[in-house]
Amino acid sequence: MRSITGKAAIAISTCGLLAAATAAAVTTVAPPAFADTASSTLASIKAKAATAISIRESALQSAIPAFTANPYVTAADRSAILTTLNTDASGLNALAPVIQTDTTAAKARSDYQSIFTQYRVFALALPQSRFAASADDLTGTVIPRLTDAQGRLESLLAGPDSGKDTSPVQAAMSDLSSRISGITTATAGLATTVLAYTPAQWDASHTILVQPKANLVTARADARAAGRDIATVIEALK
Amino acid sequence: MRGPGLSGTAGRRSFMVAAIAALALTTAGCGRAVHTSGTGPTSPQTAPSAVSSTASTVRTSASSPSSATTDVGMESGTEAGTSLSAVQADAQAVDGATNQSDADFDAGQAAQAQNDNP
Numbered sequence: 001m002r003s004i005t006g007k008a009a010i011a012i013s014t015c016g017l018l019a020a021a022t023a024a025a026v027t028t029v030a031p032p033a034f035a036d037t038a039s040s041t042l043a044s045i046k047a048k049a050a051t052a053i054s055i056r057e058s059a060l061q062s063a064i065p066a067f068t069a070n071p072y073v074t075a076a077d078r079s080a081i082l083t084t085l086n087t088d089a090s091g092l093n094a095l096a097p098v099i100q101t102d103t104t105a106a107k108a109r110s111d112y113q114s115i116f117t118q119y120r121v122f123a124l125a126l127p128q129s130r131f132a133a134s135a136d137d138l139t140g141t142v143i144p145r146l147t148d149a150q151g152r153l154e155s156l157l158a159g160p161d162s163g164k165d166t167s168p169v170q171a172a173m174s175d176l177s178s179r180i181s182g183i184t185t186a187t188a189g190l191a192t193t194v195l196a197y198t199p200a201q202w203d204a205s206h207t208i209l210v211q212p213k214a215n216l217v218t219a220r221a222d223a224r225a226a227g228r229d230i231a232t233v234i235e236a237l238k
Numbered sequence: 239m240r241g242p243g244l245s246g247t248a249g250r251r252s253f254m255v256a257a258i259a260a261l262a263l264t265t266a267g268c269g270r271a272v273h274t275s276g277t278g279p280t281s282p283q284t285a286p287s288a289v290s291s292t293a294s295t296v297r298t299s300a301s302s303p304s305s306a307t308t309d310v311g312m313e314s315g316t317e318a319g320t321s322l323s324a325v326q327a328d329a330q331a332v333d334g335a336t337n338q339s340d341a342d343f344d345a346g347q348a349a350q351a352q353n354d355n356p
Contacts (some may be wrong), residue, residue, distance in 0.1 A: 048351070048356075056342035059349070064304055072340070116354055124355035130346030137339035142332050152321050162320040219305050224335040230329045237322055 028203035045108040049099040049115060054091045056121040060089040064124055072137040080195045081129040088119050119198040128207055132191035134216050139187050142201040142223045146180050149230050153237075179226035207219050 067073060090175045095111065098194050102108035119125065153173065194212050201208055 007338045056351075059352075063345070064264075066345075070338065070339055113356055116356055119352055122349050122352040125347040126349035130342045130349065134339045134342035134346065137335045137342060141335035142339070145328040145335070148330075149325045152325045152328075156318055156321055213343075216339075218334060220339055220343065223332065223339070225335065227329060227332050230325065230332075234322065234325060234329070237318075 004017060007079055031149075035065045042102065042108050045105060045112050045190060046100055046102070047214075049108070052112070052115050053096045053099075056092055056115070056119070057089060058127060059121060060085050060092075063129065064089075067129065067133060070133055070137075070235040072140050073133050074136050074140060074191075077132050077136055077191050077195060083131060083147050084125055084195075085129060088125050092119060092121075093184065120202050124199055124202045128194045128197055131209065131212055131216060132195045134220075135187045135190040135194075135212075138183055138219050138223060139191070142226075143180065143183055143187075146176070146183070146223075146230075150180065152175055153230070153233050156237060157233075164236050166236065169233055169236045172229040172236075176226050176229040176233075179222040179229065182222040183219045183226070186215040186222070190215055208210060 063081060064085050067078055067085070070078075073081070083105055092115065095115065099108055102111060118122045150173070153176075157169065157173070190212050194209065
């Protein structure tokens with residue numbers, strides 16, 4: 001039997017080594033999700049960017065009709081809200097192909113970052129719009145209708161229903177007055193304030209919406225309580 | 239022979255005087271009833287629209303509260319009932335707008351809960 005020597009021996013050895021290495025790789029090291037190359041990183045960035053933009057576009061397109069249909073939002077606030085949301089939608093729509101045609105990971109990464117830092121759709125644009133609408137719902141309708149009800153009830157209790165002006169009724173009317181004042185104070189200028197915030201301001205301070213939200217929590221609770229006060233008095237006057 | 243009474247010109251004059259007096263008494267009684275009919279009812283229809291949900295109607299509904307009449311005449315019960323109905327309409331409008339405010343607030347919070355970082 002002829003012995004294996006020279007190049008053949010080297011080739012066999014090399015194949016053996018490769019086989020061993022491959023076996024070792026399969027059995028002991030999990031292959032990476034993406035190969036550590038510049039082109040793969042660029043691809044992953046593009047994929048994440050496409051997903052991030054798609055999610056935000058869907059959220060914006062879903063919210064825009066809601067603001068159009070809301071009958072309580074003032075015309076000025078509706079205009080400001082729709083301008084913000086439509087501008088964000090257009091901007092993201094224009095950014096998508098830019099990222100997809102980026103040729104370097106560095107450029108793609110920078111453009112990808114701008115999806116968040118330049119628009120802040122979830123951190124600011126949508127919340128500020130919704131909170132402004134929530135405030136308008138209260139200032140444009142709740143406050144004036146509560147005030148109207150208060151005046152009518154006061155007249156009734158001072159006149160034909162004076163005999164029904166009992167202590168519980170008086171307590172309800174007093175609370176109603178307090179609630180109206182509370183809602184008015186909590187919502188004064190709120191819509192204008194939140195709509196003026198910019199992504200840069202949010203980037204500088206993530207707490208800019210904290211107080212407006214707290215005010216809305218208080219105001220909405222007051223509105224519910226005021227409604228109960230009116231129901232109490234109505235029941236007493238029946 | 240009959241004296242002056244219901245016969246002749248004097249008689250007819252006497253009859254007319256008595257008739258006019260009777261008519262005056264009757265009219266006075268009716269007049270008192272009419273005069274206490276009171277003023278017209280407060281028009282709740284001029285208050286903010288009770289059921290309209292249109293944007294223009296709602297956003298311009300911040301009118302000053304109208305007062306129910308305090309007249310205690312014949313129409314006071316109807317006026318009070320109308321005013322109470324207007325209050326009920328106010329309460330319904332408040333409830334609707336508060337529900338919308340809640341929905342908007344909740345949607346804002348839901349947006350904030352989503353990750354807005356790379």
